Amino acid sequence: MDQNQTPNPGPSLDPNYNAPVSGPPPWGNYNGPPVPPEPQYSRVEAIARSYGTDIVFRRWAATMIDLVTFVGILFTMLSFNNPYLAPVFIGFLLLYHLLLEGFTGFTVGKFIVRIQAVREDGRPPGLLKSLIRTLLRLVETNPALFGAIPAGICALATKKKQRLGDMAANTYVLKVSDLKFKEPSRRAKITLTAIFSVIICLAVIPNVIALTVTGYPESKPASVVHRSEDGQFQLTDGLGLKRDSSTIKEIDANLAISNYWGSKGIVVFTYPKEEFDAAVTLEDFYLAMKEERLDATTTVIHDRMIRINGDGAYELTYRERVDGDDYIYIATFVATPEHFHEVIAITEKRYYEEDRSKLRATIATFKETSGDT
Numbered sequence: 001m002d003q004n005q006t007p008n009p010g011p012s013l014d015p016n017y018n019a020p021v022s023g024p025p026p027w028g029n030y031n032g033p034p035v036p037p038e039p040q041y042s043r044v045e046a047i048a049r050s051y052g053t054d055i056v057f058r059r060w061a062a063t064m065i066d067l068v069t070f071v072g073i074l075f076t077m078l079s080f081n082n083p084y085l086a087p088v089f090i091g092f093l094l095l096y097h098l099l100l101e102g103f104t105g106f107t108v109g110k111f112i113v114r115i116q117a118v119r120e121d122g123r124p125p126g127l128l129k130s131l132i133r134t135l136l137r138l139v140e141t142n143p144a145l146f147g148a149i150p151a152g153i154c155a156l157a158t159k160k161k162q163r164l165g166d167m168a169a170n171t172y173v174l175k176v177s178d179l180k181f182k183e184p185s186r187r188a189k190i191t192l193t194a195i196f197s198v199i200i201c202l203a204v205i206p207n208v209i210a211l212t213v214t215g216y217p218e219s220k221p222a223s224v225v226h227r228s229e230d231g232q233f234q235l236t237d238g239l240g241l242k243r244d245s246s247t248i249k250e251i252d253a254n255l256a257i258s259n260y261w262g263s264k265g266i267v268v269f270t271y272p273k274e275e276f277d278a279a280v281t282l283e284d285f286y287l288a289m290k291e292e293r294l295d296a297t298t299t300v301i302h303d304r305m306i307r308i309n310g311d312g313a314y315e316l317t318y319r320e321r322v323d324g325d326d327y328i329y330i331a332t333f334v335a336t337p338e339h340f341h342e343v344i345a346i347t348e349k350r351y352y353e354e355d356r357s358k359l360r361a362t363i364a365t366f367k368e369t370s371g372d373t
Contacts, residue, residue, distance in 0.1 A: 042120050042121075043122070043181070044118060044119075044120050044121070044122050044172050044174065045120065045160060045172065047172075047174055047178050048160040048161055048162070048172045048173075048174060049159055049160055051161050051175075053156060055115070055155075055161050055173065055174075055175065056152060056155045056156050056161055058113045058114075058115050058175070059115065059151075059152075059155060059173055060148055060152055061109065061113050062107065062109030062110045062112070062113045062115060063109060063141055063148045063151075064109070064148075065108060065109030065112055065113070066096075066107050066108055066109040067143060068203075069108045069109070069199065069200070069203045070093065070096075071203075072202075072203025072204060072207055073089060073092060073199075073202060073203050074089060075206075075207050075210070075216070076202055076203060076206040076207060077089045078216060079206045079207065079209075079210045079214075079216055080206075084260055086260065097130065097133070097134045097137060098127070098130050098131060098134045099127075099130075100195075101117050101124070101125060101130045101133065101134075102124065102125055102126055102127045102129070102130030102131070103124055103126075103127075103130075104124055104192060104195075105117045105118055105123075105124035105125065106192065106196070108196050108199055108200060108203075110173075111192065111196045112196075114175060114176040114177065115173050115174065115175055115176065116173065116174060116176055116179060117130075117133070117166075117171055117172070117173050118171065118172055118173075118174055118179065118182070119170070119171055119172075120170060120171075120172070122179060122181060122182035123182065125169060125171050128169075129169040129170070129171055130169075132165060132168050132169040133165035133166065133168075133169050133171060134165075135165075136163075136164050136165035136168060137151075137165055139164075140154070140163050140164055140165060150163075150164075151163040151164070151165075160172060161173070223236050223237065223238045224236070224237050224238075224241075225237075226241075226243055226255060226257050227255070227369065228254040228255040228268060228270065229248065229254055229255065230254070231369065232270075232339075232368060232369060233254065233255070233268065233270065233336075233339075233341065233366065233367070233368055233369060234365075234366070234367060234369050235255065235257070235266060235268070235343075235362060235363070235365055235366050236362070236365035237257055237266075237362050237365075238358070238361070238362065239259070239264070239355075239358055239359070239362060240259065241257040241258055241259055241264075241265060241266065241362075242257060242258065242259070242260070243256070243257055244256040244257055244258045244265060247265070247267065251267070253267045253268060253269055254268050254269060254270040255267070255268040256268070263347065263348050263351060264345075264346060264347040264348070264351060264355055264359070265345075265346055266343065266344065266345045266346070266359065266362060266363065267343075267344045267346070268341060268342070268343050268344075268366070269341070269342040269344075270339050270340075270341050270342075271285075271339060271340045271341070271342075272338060272339055273335075273338055273339060273340060274338075276340070282312070282313075282314070282333065282334075282335040282340065283314070285333060285335070285340045286314040286316075286333040289331070289333060289342055290303075290316055293316065293318070293329075293331060294318060297320055297321055298318045298319065298320045299318060299319045299320075300316070300317070300318045301317040301318055301319060301328070302315060302316070302317035303315075303316055303317075306332070308332065308334050308363070308364055308366060309364075309366075309367050311334070311335070313332055313333060313334045313335075314332070314333040315330065315331070315332050315333075316329075316330075316331045316332075316333075317329065317330050317331070318331070319349065325348060325349075326348070326349035327346055327347065327348055327349060328346070328347055328348075328349055328352040328356075329344055329345070329346055330344070330345040330346075330356065330359055330360060330363065331343070331344045331345075332344075332345075332363050332366075334366060336368045337368075341366070343363050343366050345359035345360070345362070345363055347359060
Protein backbone atom coordinates (compact mmCIF):
# COMPACT_ATOMS: atom_id res chain seq x y z
CA MET A 1 0.00 0.00 0.00
CA ASP A 2 1.15 3.50 -0.79
CA GLN A 3 2.60 5.06 2.32
CA ASN A 4 0.93 8.44 1.49
CA GLN A 5 -2.60 6.89 1.14
CA THR A 6 -4.95 7.30 4.12
CA PRO A 7 -6.62 4.04 5.02
CA ASN A 8 -10.47 3.84 5.18
CA PRO A 9 -11.63 4.45 8.71
CA GLY A 10 -13.15 1.55 10.50
CA PRO A 11 -14.01 0.49 13.99
CA SER A 12 -10.47 -0.65 14.58
CA LEU A 13 -8.91 2.66 13.44
CA ASP A 14 -11.55 5.32 14.46
CA PRO A 15 -13.35 4.98 17.75
CA ASN A 16 -15.97 7.59 16.59
CA TYR A 17 -16.88 5.61 13.50
CA ASN A 18 -20.53 4.49 13.31
CA ALA A 19 -21.36 1.69 10.95
CA PRO A 20 -24.06 2.50 8.35
CA VAL A 21 -27.63 1.63 9.33
CA SER A 22 -29.69 -0.17 6.73
CA GLY A 23 -32.81 1.50 5.25
CA PRO A 24 -33.65 4.49 3.05
CA PRO A 25 -32.43 7.95 3.99
CA PRO A 26 -32.47 9.64 6.36
CA TRP A 27 -30.86 6.66 7.93
CA GLY A 28 -32.35 5.62 11.22
CA ASN A 29 -35.18 8.31 11.22
CA TYR A 30 -37.64 7.12 8.51
CA ASN A 31 -41.24 6.72 9.68
CA GLY A 32 -42.99 6.34 6.33
CA PRO A 33 -44.41 8.96 3.87
CA PRO A 34 -45.51 12.34 5.29
CA VAL A 35 -49.09 12.52 6.61
CA PRO A 36 -51.17 15.51 5.33
CA PRO A 37 -52.47 17.81 8.06
CA GLU A 38 -56.10 17.49 9.18
CA PRO A 39 -58.40 19.99 7.36
CA GLN A 40 -59.34 22.98 9.50
CA TYR A 41 -63.09 23.73 9.59
CA SER A 42 -64.88 26.69 11.09
CA ARG A 43 -66.88 25.93 14.19
CA VAL A 44 -70.18 26.22 12.31
CA GLU A 45 -69.02 24.00 9.46
CA ALA A 46 -67.69 21.40 11.88
CA ILE A 47 -71.07 21.28 13.63
CA ALA A 48 -72.86 20.92 10.28
CA ARG A 49 -70.56 18.05 9.28
CA SER A 50 -71.36 16.24 12.53
CA TYR A 51 -75.09 15.99 11.79
CA GLY A 52 -76.90 12.90 10.63
CA THR A 53 -80.19 12.69 8.74
CA ASP A 54 -82.21 14.03 11.69
CA ILE A 55 -81.39 17.65 10.76
CA VAL A 56 -82.82 17.04 7.27
CA PHE A 57 -86.10 15.81 8.74
CA ARG A 58 -86.22 18.84 11.02
CA ARG A 59 -85.82 21.07 7.98
CA TRP A 60 -88.59 19.18 6.18
CA ALA A 61 -90.89 19.63 9.20
CA ALA A 62 -90.09 23.37 9.26
CA THR A 63 -90.96 23.64 5.55
CA MET A 64 -94.31 21.94 6.09
CA ILE A 65 -95.11 24.26 9.01
CA ASP A 66 -94.26 27.28 6.84
CA LEU A 67 -96.57 25.95 4.10
CA VAL A 68 -99.42 25.55 6.60
CA THR A 69 -98.71 29.11 7.79
CA PHE A 70 -99.03 30.41 4.20
CA VAL A 71 -102.36 28.60 3.76
CA GLY A 72 -103.58 29.97 7.09
CA ILE A 73 -102.67 33.54 6.14
CA LEU A 74 -104.39 33.08 2.75
CA PHE A 75 -107.64 31.94 4.37
CA THR A 76 -107.35 34.78 6.86
CA MET A 77 -107.31 37.21 3.94
CA LEU A 78 -110.32 35.44 2.41
CA SER A 79 -112.21 35.67 5.69
CA PHE A 80 -112.05 39.48 5.48
CA ASN A 81 -113.56 39.32 1.95
CA ASN A 82 -111.58 42.34 0.80
CA PRO A 83 -109.83 42.14 -2.60
CA TYR A 84 -107.59 45.04 -1.60
CA LEU A 85 -105.85 42.71 0.85
CA ALA A 86 -104.52 40.59 -2.03
CA PRO A 87 -101.34 42.71 -2.39
CA VAL A 88 -100.77 42.33 1.35
CA PHE A 89 -100.79 38.54 1.04
CA ILE A 90 -98.51 38.59 -2.01
CA GLY A 91 -96.11 40.91 -0.22
CA PHE A 92 -96.14 38.63 2.81
CA LEU A 93 -95.22 35.63 0.64
CA LEU A 94 -92.42 37.50 -1.12
CA LEU A 95 -90.86 38.93 2.05
CA TYR A 96 -91.49 36.06 4.47
CA HIS A 97 -88.26 34.15 3.88
CA LEU A 98 -86.25 37.11 2.60
CA LEU A 99 -86.66 39.30 5.67
CA LEU A 100 -87.30 36.80 8.43
CA GLU A 101 -84.43 34.49 7.54
CA GLY A 102 -82.22 37.37 6.50
CA PHE A 103 -82.41 39.23 9.79
CA THR A 104 -83.25 36.47 12.30
CA GLY A 105 -82.27 33.17 10.65
CA PHE A 106 -85.76 31.86 11.51
CA THR A 107 -89.12 31.28 9.90
CA VAL A 108 -92.19 30.16 11.84
CA GLY A 109 -91.31 26.55 11.03
CA LYS A 110 -87.64 26.90 11.98
CA PHE A 111 -88.55 28.72 15.18
CA ILE A 112 -90.91 25.92 16.24
CA VAL A 113 -88.55 23.01 15.46
CA ARG A 114 -85.58 24.97 16.89
CA ILE A 115 -83.24 25.23 13.91
CA GLN A 116 -81.66 28.38 12.48
CA ALA A 117 -80.09 29.47 9.20
CA VAL A 118 -76.68 31.03 9.85
CA ARG A 119 -73.54 32.25 8.12
CA GLU A 120 -70.14 30.68 8.68
CA ASP A 121 -69.61 32.90 11.72
CA GLY A 122 -72.88 31.81 13.33
CA ARG A 123 -74.81 35.03 12.68
CA PRO A 124 -78.09 35.31 10.63
CA PRO A 125 -77.49 35.25 6.85
CA GLY A 126 -78.23 38.90 6.08
CA LEU A 127 -80.27 40.30 3.19
CA LEU A 128 -78.04 39.32 0.25
CA LYS A 129 -77.48 35.72 1.32
CA SER A 130 -81.16 35.43 2.20
CA LEU A 131 -82.08 36.68 -1.28
CA ILE A 132 -79.93 33.94 -2.85
CA ARG A 133 -81.51 31.31 -0.60
CA THR A 134 -85.03 32.58 -1.36
CA LEU A 135 -84.55 32.61 -5.15
CA LEU A 136 -83.31 29.02 -5.18
CA ARG A 137 -86.09 28.03 -2.79
CA LEU A 138 -88.54 28.78 -5.61
CA VAL A 139 -87.16 25.69 -7.37
CA GLU A 140 -86.07 23.53 -4.45
CA THR A 141 -89.17 23.73 -2.24
CA ASN A 142 -91.90 24.88 -4.64
CA PRO A 143 -95.17 23.02 -3.87
CA ALA A 144 -96.26 23.50 -7.48
CA LEU A 145 -93.18 21.65 -8.79
CA PHE A 146 -91.68 18.86 -6.70
CA GLY A 147 -92.41 20.13 -3.18
CA ALA A 148 -89.34 19.93 -0.96
CA ILE A 149 -87.98 16.79 -2.65
CA PRO A 150 -85.04 18.44 -4.51
CA ALA A 151 -83.93 20.25 -1.34
CA GLY A 152 -84.26 17.07 0.73
CA ILE A 153 -82.23 14.96 -1.71
CA CYS A 154 -79.50 17.59 -1.88
CA ALA A 155 -79.32 17.96 1.91
CA LEU A 156 -79.14 14.20 2.41
CA ALA A 157 -76.39 13.82 -0.19
CA THR A 158 -74.04 16.57 1.04
CA LYS A 159 -71.65 16.25 3.97
CA LYS A 160 -72.74 19.57 5.46
CA LYS A 161 -76.47 18.84 4.96
CA GLN A 162 -76.91 21.83 2.66
CA ARG A 163 -79.43 22.41 -0.08
CA LEU A 164 -78.50 24.33 -3.23
CA GLY A 165 -79.49 27.66 -1.69
CA ASP A 166 -77.18 27.00 1.28
CA MET A 167 -74.25 26.13 -0.97
CA ALA A 168 -74.78 29.14 -3.23
CA ALA A 169 -75.06 31.54 -0.26
CA ASN A 170 -72.48 29.71 1.91
CA THR A 171 -74.97 29.29 4.75
CA TYR A 172 -75.81 26.44 7.12
CA VAL A 173 -78.83 25.30 9.09
CA LEU A 174 -77.94 24.28 12.64
CA LYS A 175 -79.84 23.24 15.74
CA VAL A 176 -80.37 26.16 18.11
CA SER A 177 -78.91 24.04 20.92
CA ASP A 178 -75.60 23.95 19.04
CA LEU A 179 -75.43 27.73 18.71
CA LYS A 180 -74.88 28.57 22.37
CA PHE A 181 -71.74 30.50 21.41
CA LYS A 182 -73.97 32.92 19.46
CA GLU A 183 -76.98 32.89 21.78
CA PRO A 184 -79.11 36.04 21.38
CA SER A 185 -79.82 38.39 24.25
CA ARG A 186 -82.93 38.05 26.39
CA ARG A 187 -84.48 41.07 24.67
CA ALA A 188 -83.84 39.52 21.23
CA LYS A 189 -85.46 36.26 22.37
CA ILE A 190 -88.57 38.12 23.55
CA THR A 191 -88.75 40.05 20.26
CA LEU A 192 -88.47 36.88 18.18
CA THR A 193 -91.13 35.15 20.25
CA ALA A 194 -93.46 38.14 19.80
CA ILE A 195 -92.95 38.30 16.02
CA PHE A 196 -93.65 34.64 15.43
CA SER A 197 -96.53 34.58 17.90
CA VAL A 198 -98.25 37.36 15.93
CA ILE A 199 -97.78 35.51 12.63
CA ILE A 200 -99.13 32.28 14.12
CA CYS A 201 -102.14 34.11 15.59
CA LEU A 202 -102.90 35.72 12.21
CA ALA A 203 -102.76 32.30 10.56
CA VAL A 204 -104.89 30.54 13.17
CA ILE A 205 -107.34 32.73 15.11
CA PRO A 206 -109.37 34.27 12.20
CA ASN A 207 -109.76 30.81 10.67
CA VAL A 208 -110.95 29.31 13.96
CA ILE A 209 -113.54 32.11 14.21
CA ALA A 210 -114.60 31.60 10.58
CA LEU A 211 -114.91 27.83 11.01
CA THR A 212 -116.80 27.92 14.31
CA VAL A 213 -118.77 31.18 14.27
CA THR A 214 -119.00 33.39 11.22
CA GLY A 215 -118.16 31.07 8.33
CA TYR A 216 -116.16 32.11 5.27
CA PRO A 217 -117.65 34.56 2.74
CA GLU A 218 -119.35 33.03 -0.28
CA SER A 219 -117.14 32.74 -3.33
CA LYS A 220 -119.80 34.55 -5.37
CA PRO A 221 -119.61 38.31 -4.69
CA ALA A 222 -122.72 39.88 -3.23
CA SER A 223 -124.70 42.15 -5.55
CA VAL A 224 -123.93 45.81 -4.96
CA VAL A 225 -125.89 48.77 -6.31
CA HIS A 226 -123.72 51.58 -7.67
CA ARG A 227 -125.35 54.94 -8.36
CA SER A 228 -124.25 57.72 -10.67
CA GLU A 229 -122.77 60.92 -9.29
CA ASP A 230 -126.13 62.71 -9.51
CA GLY A 231 -127.99 59.70 -8.08
CA GLN A 232 -130.33 59.45 -11.08
CA PHE A 233 -129.06 56.14 -12.55
CA GLN A 234 -127.69 52.90 -11.17
CA LEU A 235 -126.03 49.56 -11.98
CA THR A 236 -126.31 46.40 -9.91
CA ASP A 237 -122.93 44.67 -9.92
CA GLY A 238 -122.36 41.01 -9.06
CA LEU A 239 -118.70 40.88 -10.11
CA GLY A 240 -117.19 42.35 -6.96
CA LEU A 241 -116.29 45.62 -8.70
CA LYS A 242 -115.66 48.74 -6.65
CA ARG A 243 -116.53 52.36 -7.27
CA ASP A 244 -113.62 54.01 -9.12
CA SER A 245 -113.73 57.65 -8.10
CA SER A 246 -110.38 58.50 -9.71
CA THR A 247 -111.58 57.33 -13.12
CA ILE A 248 -114.84 59.27 -12.71
CA LYS A 249 -112.86 62.48 -12.22
CA GLU A 250 -110.22 61.69 -14.82
CA ILE A 251 -112.58 61.07 -17.76
CA ASP A 252 -115.59 63.03 -16.46
CA ALA A 253 -117.82 59.95 -16.30
CA ASN A 254 -121.12 59.75 -14.43
CA LEU A 255 -120.21 56.37 -12.96
CA ALA A 256 -117.19 54.05 -13.06
CA ILE A 257 -116.60 50.71 -11.33
CA SER A 258 -113.61 48.38 -11.71
CA ASN A 259 -111.70 45.55 -10.06
CA TYR A 260 -108.54 46.18 -8.07
CA TRP A 261 -106.18 45.26 -10.91
CA GLY A 262 -107.94 47.41 -13.50
CA SER A 263 -108.35 44.42 -15.83
CA LYS A 264 -112.11 44.93 -16.13
CA GLY A 265 -114.65 47.61 -15.36
CA ILE A 266 -117.74 49.52 -16.47
CA VAL A 267 -118.01 53.23 -17.27
CA VAL A 268 -121.24 55.22 -17.77
CA PHE A 269 -121.55 58.50 -19.69
CA THR A 270 -124.87 60.36 -19.59
CA TYR A 271 -125.97 63.07 -22.05
CA PRO A 272 -129.09 65.22 -21.48
CA LYS A 273 -131.41 65.13 -24.49
CA GLU A 274 -131.80 68.90 -24.28
CA GLU A 275 -128.26 69.15 -25.65
CA PHE A 276 -129.43 67.53 -28.91
CA ASP A 277 -131.92 68.48 -31.57
CA ALA A 278 -135.42 67.39 -30.62
CA ALA A 279 -135.56 65.10 -33.66
CA VAL A 280 -132.48 63.06 -32.59
CA THR A 281 -133.40 59.45 -31.86
CA LEU A 282 -131.52 56.73 -29.98
CA GLU A 283 -130.43 55.32 -33.33
CA ASP A 284 -129.02 58.70 -34.36
CA PHE A 285 -127.19 58.96 -31.05
CA TYR A 286 -125.83 55.42 -31.46
CA LEU A 287 -124.56 56.02 -35.00
CA ALA A 288 -122.86 59.27 -33.99
CA MET A 289 -121.11 57.62 -31.01
CA LYS A 290 -120.17 54.61 -33.12
CA GLU A 291 -118.41 56.85 -35.60
CA GLU A 292 -116.60 58.57 -32.74
CA ARG A 293 -115.50 55.35 -31.03
CA LEU A 294 -114.23 53.44 -34.06
CA ASP A 295 -111.04 54.24 -35.96
CA ALA A 296 -108.20 52.45 -37.73
CA THR A 297 -107.01 50.85 -34.48
CA THR A 298 -110.35 49.17 -33.66
CA THR A 299 -111.98 45.98 -34.92
CA VAL A 300 -115.76 45.45 -34.68
CA ILE A 301 -116.84 42.14 -33.15
CA HIS A 302 -120.62 42.67 -32.72
CA ASP A 303 -123.02 45.39 -33.84
CA ARG A 304 -126.61 44.63 -32.88
CA MET A 305 -129.85 45.66 -31.20
CA ILE A 306 -130.69 44.35 -27.72
CA ARG A 307 -133.21 45.10 -24.96
CA ILE A 308 -132.46 46.73 -21.61
CA ASN A 309 -135.33 46.69 -19.08
CA GLY A 310 -137.75 45.96 -21.88
CA ASP A 311 -136.66 48.90 -24.03
CA GLY A 312 -134.66 48.81 -27.22
CA ALA A 313 -130.92 49.47 -27.05
CA TYR A 314 -127.86 49.16 -29.26
CA GLU A 315 -124.72 47.18 -28.49
CA LEU A 316 -121.35 47.70 -30.17
CA THR A 317 -118.57 45.25 -29.25
CA TYR A 318 -115.11 46.04 -30.54
CA ARG A 319 -111.43 45.35 -29.92
CA GLU A 320 -108.79 48.01 -29.47
CA ARG A 321 -105.06 47.84 -28.80
CA VAL A 322 -103.88 50.10 -25.96
CA ASP A 323 -100.22 50.35 -24.93
CA GLY A 324 -99.44 46.97 -26.50
CA ASP A 325 -102.40 45.12 -24.90
CA ASP A 326 -105.69 44.13 -26.53
CA TYR A 327 -108.93 45.20 -24.83
CA ILE A 328 -112.54 44.33 -25.62
CA TYR A 329 -115.20 47.04 -25.26
CA ILE A 330 -118.91 46.23 -24.93
CA ALA A 331 -120.59 49.61 -25.51
CA THR A 332 -124.35 49.73 -24.93
CA PHE A 333 -126.46 52.76 -25.88
CA VAL A 334 -129.69 53.34 -23.94
CA ALA A 335 -132.32 56.08 -23.82
CA THR A 336 -134.39 57.22 -20.84
CA PRO A 337 -137.04 59.95 -21.01
CA GLU A 338 -134.58 62.82 -20.54
CA HIS A 339 -131.14 61.30 -21.31
CA PHE A 340 -129.07 59.25 -23.69
CA HIS A 341 -126.60 56.90 -21.99
CA GLU A 342 -123.44 55.11 -23.07
CA VAL A 343 -122.59 52.16 -20.80
CA ILE A 344 -119.17 50.69 -21.67
CA ALA A 345 -117.83 47.46 -20.21
CA ILE A 346 -114.06 46.97 -20.65
CA THR A 347 -112.00 43.83 -20.18
CA GLU A 348 -108.65 42.50 -21.32
CA LYS A 349 -108.98 40.29 -24.38
CA ARG A 350 -107.64 37.24 -22.54
CA TYR A 351 -110.51 37.49 -20.02
CA TYR A 352 -113.26 38.29 -22.54
CA GLU A 353 -114.66 34.78 -22.92
CA GLU A 354 -114.80 34.38 -19.15
CA ASP A 355 -116.22 37.85 -18.39
CA ARG A 356 -118.50 38.74 -21.28
CA SER A 357 -121.74 37.17 -20.00
CA LYS A 358 -121.23 38.62 -16.49
CA LEU A 359 -120.45 42.07 -17.85
CA ARG A 360 -123.52 42.02 -20.11
CA ALA A 361 -125.65 40.88 -17.16
CA THR A 362 -124.43 43.87 -15.15
CA ILE A 363 -125.10 46.27 -18.03
CA ALA A 364 -128.64 44.84 -18.28
CA THR A 365 -129.34 46.13 -14.73
CA PHE A 366 -128.79 49.75 -15.77
CA LYS A 367 -131.87 51.82 -14.96
CA GLU A 368 -133.16 55.21 -13.94
CA THR A 369 -133.77 55.85 -10.23
CA SER A 370 -135.88 58.31 -8.33
CA GLY A 371 -132.82 60.49 -7.72
CA ASP A 372 -132.75 59.91 -3.95
CA THR A 373 -129.32 59.06 -2.55
